Amino acid sequence: MGCSTQEATTRVGPTPLPGSLTYGGKVVHSRYRPGTIVKNTFLGQFGYRVFERYVVQPDGTLRLTYQATGPDFLWD
Structure with a gap:
């Protein structure tokens, strides 16, 4: 079975968590050029x-594109 176009266009990115720049529907505008990657x-x-x-959109808003978690310490 193949993948339909509709399935590909309805893909949703990561969900903002408490602490995310866009958590709770908050709209953040950036002064950077569209396409710029912003890390948090x-x-x-x-x-x-x-x-x-996040990727800066043409209207200056941020879109969350990647999210990962890891331990807050390093093992020696």
Whole structure:
């Protein structure tokens, strides 16, 4: 079975978490050029570090495109 076009266009990106720049429907405008990547890092639930990447849209708003979590410490 193949993938339909509608399935590809309805794909949703990561969901903003408490601490995300766009959490709760907040609209953030950037002074950077469209297409610029903006990084955000914060301490999330259970002490995990959350890493996010946003892309500046043509209207100056930020769109969350990447989100990952990892421990907030390094093992030696």
